[in-house]
Amino acid sequence: MGLIVQKYGGTSVGDLNRIRNVAKRIIKTYDQGNDVVVVLSAMAGVTDNLIKMAQEISDLPIEREMDVLLATGEQTTVALMAMMLQSMGYKAQSLLGYQAEILTDNAATKARIQNIGAARIKDLIAQKHIVVVAGFQGSDHQGNITTLGRGGSDTTAVAVAAAIKADSCEIYTDVDGIYTTDPRICEKARKLSRISYDEMLEMASLGAKVLQIRSVSFAKKFNVPIHVRSSFNEEEGTMVLDENTGMERLEVSGITCDKNEARITLKRVPDQPGISSKIFCPIADAGIVVDMIIQNTRTGGDTDLTFTVTKSDFKAAVEIAERVGKEIGATEVLTAEDIAKISVIGVGMKNHSGVAAKMFSTLAQENINIRLISTSEIRISCVIEKKYAELAVRALHTAFGLDKKE
Amino acid sequence: MGLIVQKYGGTSVGDLNRIRNVAKRIIKTYDQGNDVVVVLSAMAGVTDNLIKMAQEISDLPIEREMDVLLATGEQTTVALMAMMLQSMGYKAQSLLGYQAEILTDNAATKARIQNIGAARIKDLIAQKHIVVVAGFQGSDHQGNITTLGRGGSDTTAVAVAAAIKADSCEIYTDVDGIYTTDPRICEKARKLSRISYDEMLEMASLGAKVLQIRSVSFAKKFNVPIHVRSSFNEEEGTMVLDENTGMERLEVSGITCDKNEARITLKRVPDQPGISSKIFCPIADAGIVVDMIIQNTRTGGDTDLTFTVTKSDFKAAVEIAERVGKEIGATEVLTAEDIAKISVIGVGMKNHSGVAAKMFSTLAQENINIRLISTSEIRISCVIEKKYAELAVRALHTAFGLDKKE
Numbered sequence: 084m085g086l087i088v089q090k091y092g093g094t095s096v097g098d099l100n101r102i103r104n105v106a107k108r109i110i111k112t113y114d115q116g117n118d119v120v121v122v123l124s125a126m127a128g129v130t131d132n133l134i135k136m137a138q139e140i141s142d143l144p145i146e147r148e149m150d151v152l153l154a155t156g157e158q159t160t161v162a163l164m165a166m167m168l169q170s171m172g173y174k175a176q177s178l179l180g181y182q183a184e185i186l187t188d189n190a191a192t193k194a195r196i197q198n199i200g201a202a203r204i205k206d207l208i209a210q211k212h213i214v215v216v217a218g219f220q221g222s223d224h225q226g227n228i229t230t231l232g233r234g235g236s237d238t239t240a241v242a243v244a245a246a247i248k249a250d251s252c253e254i255y256t257d258v259d260g261i262y263t264t265d266p267r268i269c270e271k272a273r274k275l276s277r278i279s280y281d282e283m284l285e286m287a288s289l290g291a292k293v294l295q296i297r298s299v300s301f302a303k304k305f306n307v308p309i310h311v312r313s314s315f316n317e318e319e320g321t322m323v324l325d326e327n328t329g330m331e332r333l334e335v336s337g338i339t340c341d342k343n344e345a346r347i348t349l350k351r352v353p354d355q356p357g358i359s360s361k362i363f364c365p366i367a368d369a370g371i372v373v374d375m376i377i378q379n380t381r382t383g384g385d386t387d388l389t390f391t392v393t394k395s396d397f398k399a400a401v402e403i404a405e406r407v408g409k410e411i412g413a414t415e416v417l418t419a420e421d422i423a424k425i426s427v428i429g430v431g432m433k434n435h436s437g438v439a440a441k442m443f444s445t446l447a448q449e450n451i452n453i454r455l456i457s458t459s460e461i462r463i464s465c466v467i468e469k470k471y472a473e474l475a476v477r478a479l480h481t482a483f484g485l486d487k488k489e
Numbered sequence: 490m491g492l493i494v495q496k497y498g499g500t501s502v503g504d505l506n507r508i509r510n511v512a513k514r515i516i517k518t519y520d521q522g523n524d525v526v527v528v529l530s531a532m533a534g535v536t537d538n539l540i541k542m543a544q545e546i547s548d549l550p551i552e553r554e555m556d557v558l559l560a561t562g563e564q565t566t567v568a569l570m571a572m573m574l575q576s577m578g579y580k581a582q583s584l585l586g587y588q589a590e591i592l593t594d595n596a597a598t599k600a601r602i603q604n605i606g607a608a609r610i611k612d613l614i615a616q617k618h619i620v621v622v623a624g625f626q627g628s629d630h631q632g633n634i635t636t637l638g639r640g641g642s643d644t645t646a647v648a649v650a651a652a653i654k655a656d657s658c659e660i661y662t663d664v665d666g667i668y669t670t671d672p673r674i675c676e677k678a679r680k681l682s683r684i685s686y687d688e689m690l691e692m693a694s695l696g697a698k699v700l701q702i703r704s705v706s707f708a709k710k711f712n713v714p715i716h717v718r719s720s721f722n723e724e725e726g727t728m729v730l731d732e733n734t735g736m737e738r739l740e741v742s743g744i745t746c747d748k749n750e751a752r753i754t755l756k757r758v759p760d761q762p763g764i765s766s767k768i769f770c771p772i773a774d775a776g777i778v779v780d781m782i783i784q785n786t787r788t789g790g791d792t793d794l795t796f797t798v799t800k801s802d803f804k805a806a807v808e809i810a811e812r813v814g815k816e817i818g819a820t821e822v823l824t825a826e827d828i829a830k831i832s833v834i835g836v837g838m839k840n841h842s843g844v845a846a847k848m849f850s851t852l853a854q855e856n857i858n859i860r861l862i863s864t865s866e867i868r869i870s871c872v873i874e875k876k877y878a879e880l881a882v883r884a885l886h887t888a889f890g891l892d893k894k895e
Contacts, residue, residue: 099545133565139505140569141576148575151583152568155561159539162558163546169554170547177557181587182632226588 084116085250086208090218090240093127094257095314096160099167105255105314106167109213113173118208120247122218122240123164125156146191150220150230154180157217157236165215175213178203180229181222185239187229194221194229196238196301199246208247216243234295241298245305252302253310254294260311260320261286261293263485264338269477271486275336276319279326282336285428285462299323326430334438335429335483340476342423342469344374345397346454348389349408350415354380361411362388365403371396375424375457375466388413389455391466394420422454423472426464427479439463445482451475490522491656492614496624496646499533500663501720502566505573511661511720512573519579519619526610526620526653528646529570531562552597556626556636560586563623563642571621581619584609586635587628591645593635600627600635602644602707605652614653622649640701647704651711658708659716660700666717666726667692667699669891670744675883677892681742682725685732688742691834691868705729732836740844741835741889746882748829748875750780751803752860754795755814756821760786768794768813775809777802781830781863781872794819795861797872800826828860829878832870833885845869851888857881 089109096102113119133152137144161177168175184200207214218236221229231238237254244252259274261283266272278286280303287296293311302309302323312320352358359378366373376390392400401418408416432438442463446453451474455466467475480486495515502508519525539558543550550558567583574581590606613620624642627635637644643660650658665680667689672678684692686709693702699717708715708729718726758764765784772779782796798806807824814822838844848869852859857880861872873881886892 099542136505136569137572140572144572145575148568148571148583151564151571151585155564155568158557158561158564162554162561163542165554165557166543166546166550169551177554179557179634228585 086118086120086247087112088120088122088240088244088247088249088252089255090122090236090253091124091255091314092236092257093124093130095255096123096164097127099163102160102163102167106164106171108255108314109168110171110173113213118211120204120208120214120216120243120249121164122216122236122243123157123160124218124236125153126160129156129159147227150191150194150228153230154217154220154228157219161215161217168213168215173213174211175215176207177215177217178207179217180220180239181226183216183243185221185242187221187223187231189223189225189227189229191227191229193232194223195297196221196231196242199242201243201246204243204247232295232297234292234298237295237298238301241301241305241307241309244307245301249307251310252307253312254298255312255314256293257313257315258293259313259316259318261323261337263336264476264480265340268340268473269338269480271477271480273485273487275321277322277324278336279430280323281326281461282428282430283323285426285459286337286339294323333429333484334431334435335427335485336431337428338476338479338483338485339426339428340423340472341426342472343393344391344422344424344466345394346389346391346419346422346466347397347400347404348387348417349404349413350387350417351381351385352388352408352411352413354384354386358411359388362404362407363390365407366392366400369399369403371400371403375455375464377455377457391422391424391455419454421469422466423469423475424464424466425472425475425479426462427483428462430461432461432463441482442479445478446475449474449478492524492526492653493518494526494528494646494650494653494655494658495661496528496642496659497530497661497720498642498663499530499536501661502529502570503533505569508566508569508573512570512577514661514720515574515619516577516579524614524617526614526622526649526655527570528622528624528642528649529563529566530624530642531559532566535562535565553633556597556600556634559636560623560626560634563625567621567623574619574621579619580617581621582613583621583623584613585623586626586645587632589622589649591627591648593627593629593637595629595631595633595635597633597635599638600629601703602627602637602648605648607649607652610649610653637703638701640698640704643701643704644707647707647711647713647715650713651707655713657716658713659718660704661718661720662699663719663721664699665719665722665724667729667743669742670882670886671746674746674879675744675886677883677886679891679893681727683728683730684742685836686729687732687867688834688836689729691832691865692743692745700729739835739890740837740841741833741891742837743834744882744885744889744891745832745834746829746878747832748878749799750797750828750830750872751800752795752797752825752828752872753803753806753810754793754823755810755819756793756823757787757791758794758814758817758819760790760792764817765794767817768810769796771809771813772798772806775805777806777809781861781870783861783863797828797830797861825860827875828872829875829881830870830872831878831881831885832868833889834868836867838867838869847888848885851884852881855880855884
């Protein structure tokens with residue numbers, strides 16, 4: 084018996100049959116004596132179609148109206164789900180973003196939740212309704228519809244769970260949970276039963292696309308336990324929790340592989356104060372996010388400056404690097420697109436020494452050359468040649484004891 | 490220079506090309522120095538598709554959720570139209586029902602507008618925005634989405650025009666205006682340049698489906714002049730006005746033909762007080778609306794009681810008539826489905842005598858037998874055999890001088 088928030092993604096509610104199956108699942112939870120609040124995404128494909136339609140009108144459709152348009156997707160699913168639950172004999176009511184009092188800032192298409200006035204949700208729960216909340220959407224202070232960006236329904240679910248002090252927040256998706264690494268790369272990948280918010284944040288930002296990053300930050304901030312699980316089976320998934328919640332202390336919880344970056348090196352840049360800002364200010368002005376930055380000081384007063392950007396920003400970044408490189412007297416601009424960033428992640432790292440050493444020696448044993456290294460408190464990332472990416476992931480997975488038991 | 494409300498129906502905004510054409514039309518009005526508020530329906534077919542989807546879930550989907558679902562149709566068109574206007578270089582903003590403060594009662598799927606707080610519309614107009622309001626939808630006092638019933642966008646347009654004291658309310662549709670009769674029946678039918686609210690109300694309720702009845706009542710109540718015209722050409726359409734606005738005084742302005750009724754006769758009912766209520770109370774309880782009722786008293790203390798209902802209610806009405814007929818001692822229940830109700834309508838009738846006489850003699854000249862007659866202050870209706878319907882319309886059209894000049 085508890086108060087449970089369940090979020091179902093677009094694939095899970097992709098057609099009327101799937102909506103029916105999800106309704107059964109919701110009812111099962113409700114019949115076990117729980118109060119249930121459901122958060123839904125748009126039916127799979129619907130949001131993309133709406134975006135396409137808008138882009139036929141304009142390359143850059145005004146964002147306020149984009150949000151009005153996109154919000155219809157979730158509006159449709161919550162209405163259909165409430166009807167479905169009612170047709171099965173249960174009291175249910177849909178709430179749109181503004182009706183659920185999901186108050187955001189006014190940054191259209193990427194709004195941030197500021198507050199949830201959960202009064203109406205609580206009222207409906209008290210009347211034993213199953214409450215069906217439209218994910219992804221909110222309302223700014225002027226009553227304009229806003230949306231929360233890709234994957235925003237996860238954030239809605241966590242925020243609603245925080246606001247109503249739910250006992251748990253279940254995120255149903257088309258995968259079983261969070262894995263130690265991508266099972267398509269490493270067949271020994273193991274489903275984690277638990278992972279900390281911080282580890283999940285590192286995993287999410289490095290390309291494990293199960294949860295929207297912002298939803299994890301939100302969960303961490305309000306200490307909402309998230310249960311990531313599949314809507315197509317009944318198995319337990321992965322709990323995303325505060326790291327102090329009696330978690331097993333692995334050195335490393337997961338390994339990620341990101342092939343979406345490219346590397347740019349300015350050779351023999353004068354080693355003078357202010358040089359870095361001459362390069363990185365125009366890059367920032369162009370809206371390009373730089374990931375790793377490494378500076379190798381050489382004997383003789385100059386230095387090689389290397390950085391990585393996502394592939395989509397690569398061309399623009401190279402142009403800037405070449406222009407600025409000339410101005411500041413770099414001898415050459417080198418680029419590499421065939422790179423992969425391999426990261427090991429684990430809160431256990433904080434207390435175990437030697438994780439970096441183990442990572443480097445494992446890669447060395449496989450004759451894999453490390454081009455760049457960066458670290459955070461709970462992560463070590465190495466950039467290597469792309470062709471070694473899968474080999475590196477498998478070797479590290481074994482070395483850090485993550486392989487599943489046969 | 491004025492303040493103009495323009496309403497475009499589903500066919501006029503049926504795809505992106507048509508939305509583009511409508512946008513050009515709006516801009517033309519705006520560029521002439523007018524302030525423009527646009528009211529839109531859902532794209533043609535969308536509402537029907539949504540209803541179909543809901544009916545796959547349940548024969549009787551809960552109406553509150555039906556409204557949430559249907560409201561997405563207009564939400565989509567207003568967002569697309571605002572984008573389109575902006576892409577053409579004009580300031581535009583969409584407003585949904587609740588954002589335009591269209592306050593209704595809580596009768597889901599058939600709500601009535603109680604008030605429009607036009608503050609936000611006026612603000613946007615003051616900032617020289619083209620305001621694009623979602624038709625058909627409103628919000629009840631609890632913030633639930635409501636819809637106004639079929640054709641409700643007409644009512645939205647008229648209500649908005651009343652609230653902001655617009656100079657005119659243009660209803661764009663796929664016909665040129667209001668005709669003296671159905672041009673498919675009578676090729677001499679003539680487009681009226683003006684018609685009074687009361688005549689329009691009679692025409693609308695008798696099956697001329699150009700304007701929703703409720704929008705006409707609203708226009709009459711708040712004295713909003715409506716201009717009904719085609720969105721596919723530039724011609725003047727028909728003005729719907731107060732009858733005192735210098736209108737030419739025809740005896741008869743229009744002739745309608747309604748084939749959607751059926752007739753039921755109870756033969757030789759005892760002519761006693763209370764007999765009528767014994768029949769019509771159970772019929773009303775079954776939710777059946779009776780149109781005409783005629784009682785012919787016979788010599789000998791009994792009477793034939795005849796009434797008409799719409800064809801969709803016919804079966805249910807016959808069952809009740811047969812059951813009650815037995816109880817009260819009627820000798821027989823006769824039915825006829827092959828009937829047509831021909832009506833002549835005109836405010837001029839109030840001042841011209843002899844309209845009824847002219848109608849009856851015209852039908853007699855064509856050897857058409859009249860089965861039932863009913864009248865209102867500005868209308869005379871005759872029920873005849875269906876096969877004579879077109880002949881009757883043409884004959885009356887000529888007799889009352891409505892034929893267009895060659």
